[in-house]
Amino acid sequence: MSEPVNRPVRVALLGCGTVGTEVVRLLEDQAADLAARVGAPVELAGIAVRRPNRHSGVRQELLTTDSAALVARDDVDVVVEVVGGIEPARSLLLQAIKSGKSVVTANKALLAEDGATLAEAADAAGVDLYYEASVAGAIPLLRPLRESLAGDRITRVAGIVNGTTNFILSAMAASGAGYADALEEATRLGYAEADPTADVDGYDAASKAAILATIAFHTRVTAADVYCEGIRRVTAADIAAADGLGCAIKLLAICERVPGTGGAPESVSARVYPAMIPKTHPLAGVDEAFNAVFVEADAAGQLMFYGQGAGGAPTASAILGDLVAVARNRVGGGRGPRETAYASLPVRPIGDVSTRYHVSLEVADRAGVLSAVAGEFARRGVSIAAVRQTGGGEDAPVQPESAPAGNARLVVVTHGAPDSALHETVEALAELDVVLGVESVLRVEGLGRAVSALGA
Amino acid sequence: MSEPVNRPVRVALLGCGTVGTEVVRLLEDQAADLAARVGAPVELAGIAVRRPNRHSGVRQELLTTDSAALVARDDVDVVVEVVGGIEPARSLLLQAIKSGKSVVTANKALLAEDGATLAEAADAAGVDLYYEASVAGAIPLLRPLRESLAGDRITRVAGIVNGTTNFILSAMAASGAGYADALEEATRLGYAEADPTADVDGYDAASKAAILATIAFHTRVTAADVYCEGIRRVTAADIAAADGLGCAIKLLAICERVPGTGGAPESVSARVYPAMIPKTHPLAGVDEAFNAVFVEADAAGQLMFYGQGAGGAPTASAILGDLVAVARNRVGGGRGPRETAYASLPVRPIGDVSTRYHVSLEVADRAGVLSAVAGEFARRGVSIAAVRQTGGGEDAPVQPESAPAGNARLVVVTHGAPDSALHETVEALAELDVVLGVESVLRVEGLGRAVSALGA
Numbered sequence: 001m002s003e004p005v006n007r008p009v010r011v012a013l014l015g016c017g018t019v020g021t022e023v024v025r026l027l028e029d030q031a032a033d034l035a036a037r038v039g040a041p042v043e044l045a046g047i048a049v050r051r052p053n054r055h056s057g058v059r060q061e062l063l064t065t066d067s068a069a070l071v072a073r074d075d076v077d078v079v080v081e082v083v084g085g086i087e088p089a090r091s092l093l094l095q096a097i098k099s100g101k102s103v104v105t106a107n108k109a110l111l112a113e114d115g116a117t118l119a120e121a122a123d124a125a126g127v128d129l130y131y132e133a134s135v136a137g138a139i140p141l142l143r144p145l146r147e148s149l150a151g152d153r154i155t156r157v158a159g160i161v162n163g164t165t166n167f168i169l170s171a172m173a174a175s176g177a178g179y180a181d182a183l184e185e186a187t188r189l190g191y192a193e194a195d196p197t198a199d200v201d202g203y204d205a206a207s208k209a210a211i212l213a214t215i216a217f218h219t220r221v222t223a224a225d226v227y228c229e230g231i232r233r234v235t236a237a238d239i240a241a242a243d244g245l246g247c248a249i250k251l252l253a254i255c256e257r258v259p260g261t262g263g264a265p266e267s268v269s270a271r272v273y274p275a276m277i278p279k280t281h282p283l284a285g286v287d288e289a290f291n292a293v294f295v296e297a298d299a300a301g302q303l304m305f306y307g308q309g310a311g312g313a314p315t316a317s318a319i320l321g322d323l324v325a326v327a328r329n330r331v332g333g334g335r336g337p338r339e340t341a342y343a344s345l346p347v348r349p350i351g352d353v354s355t356r357y358h359v360s361l362e363v364a365d366r367a368g369v370l371s372a373v374a375g376e377f378a379r380r381g382v383s384i385a386a387v388r389q390t391g392g393g394e395d396a397p398v399q400p401e402s403a404p405a406g407n408a409r410l411v412v413v414t415h416g417a418p419d420s421a422l423h424e425t426v427e428a429l430a431e432l433d434v435v436l437g438v439e440s441v442l443r444v445e446g447l448g449r450a451v452s453a454l455g456a
Numbered sequence: 457m458s459e460p461v462n463r464p465v466r467v468a469l470l471g472c473g474t475v476g477t478e479v480v481r482l483l484e485d486q487a488a489d490l491a492a493r494v495g496a497p498v499e500l501a502g503i504a505v506r507r508p509n510r511h512s513g514v515r516q517e518l519l520t521t522d523s524a525a526l527v528a529r530d531d532v533d534v535v536v537e538v539v540g541g542i543e544p545a546r547s548l549l550l551q552a553i554k555s556g557k558s559v560v561t562a563n564k565a566l567l568a569e570d571g572a573t574l575a576e577a578a579d580a581a582g583v584d585l586y587y588e589a590s591v592a593g594a595i596p597l598l599r600p601l602r603e604s605l606a607g608d609r610i611t612r613v614a615g616i617v618n619g620t621t622n623f624i625l626s627a628m629a630a631s632g633a634g635y636a637d638a639l640e641e642a643t644r645l646g647y648a649e650a651d652p653t654a655d656v657d658g659y660d661a662a663s664k665a666a667i668l669a670t671i672a673f674h675t676r677v678t679a680a681d682v683y684c685e686g687i688r689r690v691t692a693a694d695i696a697a698a699d700g701l702g703c704a705i706k707l708l709a710i711c712e713r714v715p716g717t718g719g720a721p722e723s724v725s726a727r728v729y730p731a732m733i734p735k736t737h738p739l740a741g742v743d744e745a746f747n748a749v750f751v752e753a754d755a756a757g758q759l760m761f762y763g764q765g766a767g768g769a770p771t772a773s774a775i776l777g778d779l780v781a782v783a784r785n786r787v788g789g790g791r792g793p794r795e796t797a798y799a800s801l802p803v804r805p806i807g808d809v810s811t812r813y814h815v816s817l818e819v820a821d822r823a824g825v826l827s828a829v830a831g832e833f834a835r836r837g838v839s840i841a842a843v844r845q846t847g848g849g850e851d852a853p854v855q856p857e858s859a860p861a862g863n864a865r866l867v868v869v870t871h872g873a874p875d876s877a878l879h880e881t882v883e884a885l886a887e888l889d890v891v892l893g894v895e896s897v898l899r900v901e902g903l904g905r906a907v908s909a910l911g912a
Binding site for chain 1: 478482486489490492493588594595596599600603604605606607608609674738753754755756757758759760761762763764769770772773774775776777778779780781784785788789790791793796798799
C-alpha cells in the first residue's frame with residue numbers, strides 16, 4: 001500500500017450519539033484504507049458534544065462543547081453534522097460553508113425545510129454539500145438519483161423510508177396487535193424513540209420525500225409541500241381488512257411527476273400516507289425496520305433499492321461514503337455534482353392528485369343502502385371498483401334487495417379519482433342516515449407498472 | 457429555464473445499434489434538460505458506423521465509417537463507445553484518452569480483459585473513464601460501489617447479472633422445458649443472440665464479476681481470474697430436483713472477500729456458476745431478463761439493487777448518466793472519482809474456495825451403497841448435510857439396510873468444503889462400482905446472512 005503524499009483532510013464532527021460514535025469508529029478502524037482511497041489521510045480534528053463526560057469511548061482531547069469554535073478552526077476542511085434539528089445546525093453549517101469548508105450531513109429535517117439556503121451557500125463558496133445519509137440510511141439512493149439517472153427522466157420515486165413505522169405496521173400484521181401495543185414493543189426494542197411523533201405522524205418520511213422529490217424532479221420541494229398522514233389511526237381491523245383483500249398496509253412516501261393536461265402545466269406530487277398495496281408487490285414483503293424504494297424512469301424502467309434505512313453503522317456507512325467523496329475533491333481540487341433545481345415544477349396539492357380509496361362503513365342493513373352510498377360516489381364522479389357487504393357473521397357479495405334488517409359493514413374500493421372528490425364523498429357518506437359510522441378510510445396504491453419478477 | 461452560457465460538450469458516438477440508437481434518441485429528446493443539468497449543451501459531433509445506409513433514423517451528416525478520424529477530431533470532447541469487443545475498441549479508446557478526451561463505454565469484455573490499461577491511460581491524461589452501463593444495464597451499481605460505499609468495507613457482491621441465462625432458467629422452471637427448448641424460445645423472443653455462447657457459457661457474467669470485484673475490493677481482477685461455468689448442462693431434472701428441495705437454480709456471479717487465516721493473506725474470490733438458492737431468498741424471485749445484485753458491507757449491512765439489466769433504453773440510461781457526469785466535469789473543470797486498486801489482494805483459485813455441492817447419483821439399490829458413497833466424502837473431509845434416496849416410484853429417506861435390490865437415485869447435499877475436495881469426491885464417486893452414473897452436480901449457495909425481509 002503506497003503512502004499518500006498529500007496533507008491530511010481534517011474533519012470536525014458535530015454530535016457523537018449513535019451515528020457519530022460509529023463515524024468515529026469507522027474513521028479509526030479503516031484509517032489506512034480511507035487514506036489509500038482518498039489519496040491523503042482523513043483525520044478527526046475535533047468532536048463537538050454537549051456533555052464531554054458521557055463520551056468515554058473517544059479520545060478525550062478531541063472533545064469540545066464549543067461547536068462554533070470547532071467549525072471556525074483553520075485546520076478543519078470538512079464538517080460532518082449528525083446532531084439533527086434546524087438550529088443550531090443550520091447556523092453552524094452555513095458558517096462552515098461560508099468559511100470554505102465542505103459539509104456532510106444526515107440532517108433530513110434541515111434539508112427538507114431549508115435545503116435551498118444551504119445549497120446556494122455551497123454554490124457561492126464553491127464547496128461540497130453531501131447528505132446521502134439523510135434518506136434511507138445505508139441505501140445508496142440520492143447519488144444514484146442525482147448522478148446515475150442524470151440523463152434519464154425520472155417519473156416516480158416511491159417506497160418505505162421510515163423504519164420505525166414499518167416495524168410497527170409489520171408487528172401489527174404479524175401478531176394482530178393494535179397500534180398502541182405495537183408502538184410499545186417498538187419502543188422497548190429501540191425501534192421507536194421516547195417521543196415517536198416525528199416517525200409515527202409521518203414527518204420524518206415527509207422530510208425524506210421532500211429531499212427525494214427535489215433531486216428526482218430538479219425542483220425545490222420542501223417538507224411543507226408534502227402532504228402527510230401518519231399511522232396513528234391505522235387499526236388492527238384495517239390490517240385484517242387489507243389482508244382479506246390480499247393487501248398489506250405500508251407507510252409510503254410517494255414522489256410523482258404528474259403530466260400536464262389541458263393547458264395545466266406538468267407538476268410534481270409528494271405525499272406520505274399509509275396505504276394498502278398488493279401483497280404481490282415486493283414492497284409488501286419489506287418487513288421490520290428495512291427500507292426499500294422503487295424508482296421509475298423513462299429509459300431505465302423500474303429500479304429497486306433495498307437495505308437498512310437507519311441505525312448507527314448503516315447511517316455511518318453513508319456518511320463515510322460522502323466524506324470520502326468530499327475528501328477526494330479536496331485532494332483533487334474539484335467539486336462534486338449537486339442537484340439542480342432548474343425545472344421549478346409546481347407542486348400539486350393533494351386534492352388534485354388522483355388516488356384510490358378503500359372505505360369501510362357501518363351501515364343499516366336494509367334495502368336501498370347501497371344505492372344511497374353509491375349515489376354519493378357517483379355524484380362526485382368517483383367510479384367504484386368493488387363493493388362488499390359483511391354482517392351477521394357472513395361474508396358475501398352485496399345483495400342489497402335481499403339483505404335482512406340490522407347492521408352490516410359495507411366496504412367500497414374506488415377507481416382512481418381526485419383526492420378531494422374522494423375526501424368530500426367520505427364526508428358526505430358520514431352524513432347519510434343509513435351510514436352509522438365511517439370505520440376506516442385508507443388509500444390504495446398499485447405502485448405503477450406491475451413488477452412480475454421479484455417477490456414470490 | 458435559464459440558458460447555459462458554456463460552450464457545448466461535443467460527443468462522438470462509436471456504434472449505433474440497439475443501444476446507440478437509444479443514446480441518440482435520448483440526447484435529442486432531452487436536449488434542453490441535459491443542457492440545464494450539465495450547464496452546457498451536449499451535442500453529437502459524429503457517429504461511427506460500419507454501414508451508413510442502415511441508419512436512416514439518424515441525421516445522415518453525422519454518420520461516418522472512419523472511427524479513428526472521428527475520435528481524433530479536435531471538436532470532440534467525449535467518446536461514447538457501444539461497439540463492444542476488444543479491438544478496435546481498445547485502440548480507439550486509448551487514442552481518445554491520449555488526446556485528452558473523456559470516455560464512456562459499455563464494453564464489459566474490454567474492461568474485464570484490460571481495464572487497467574484504460575484506467576492508467578485515463579489517469580495519465582487526467583480524463584474521465586466511466587462504464588456504469590457495462591454491468592447490470594440501467595441498475596446503478598458501479599457508482600454506488602465506487603462512491604456511496606467508499607467509506608465502508610464491502611465483503612460480498614453476488615447476484616444475477618445476465619438476463620439471457622436468467623430468462624432461460626426462468627422459462628425452464630416455469631414450463632418444465634429442457635435447456636434446448638428454453639434457449640430456442642429465448643432466441644425467438646430476442647433475449648438470446650444468434651450465437652449465445654457469451655451468455656450461456658457464463659463469459660458475459662464473468663466479465664461483469666471481474667468489473668464488480670475490481671471496484672468492490674480495490675484490486676484488479678480480470679476475466680481470466682474468474683472461475684466460470686455456464687448453464688448448458690443444467691437439465692429439467694436438475695430444476696425439478698432443486699424445486700423438491702425448496703430451491704431455484706440461478707446463474708450467479710459471486711465476488712467475495714475471503715478472510716486471511718493461519719498465515720494465509722486475505723484474498724478475493726470471483727466466480728460464476730449455476731447454483732441452487734433457497735426460494736425464500738429474494739434472488740430466487742427474480743425472473744425473466746431482470747437483474748438483481750446483493751451487496752454486503754461491514755457497516756451498511758445487506759443492500760439489494762434490482763432492475764432491467766439489458767436492453768437498448770435501460771443501457772442507454774446508464775450511458776447518459778455517465779455522459780452527464782463527464783460533461784459536468786468538462787464544464788466545471790474537475791474529474792470524477794475512479795476505482796482504486798491499492799489493495800492488490802490475491803485472487804483465490806476456485807479449488808480453495810469453500811462451496812457446497814448437491815450431487816445426484818444413479819446407484820445400485822442394495823445394502824452398503826450409502827456406506828461406500830459416504831466414505832468417499834469422509835475420506836476428503838467433506839461433511840454431509842443431507843442425503844435422500846429415491847427409486848421405484850417412491851421417495852423416502854434413505855434406509856440402506858432395508859432397501860430392495862435394483863437401481864435408485866441417491867442425492868447428497870454437503871456442508872461447506874473446499875471446492876477441490878468436493879470436485880475430487882465426485883470424481884471418486886464416478887469410479888465406484890455401486891455408482892452407475894453421476895446425474896448432476898450443482899453448487900448450493902445460501903448467499904450469506906439470511907434476509908428475513910423482502911420476498912414473501
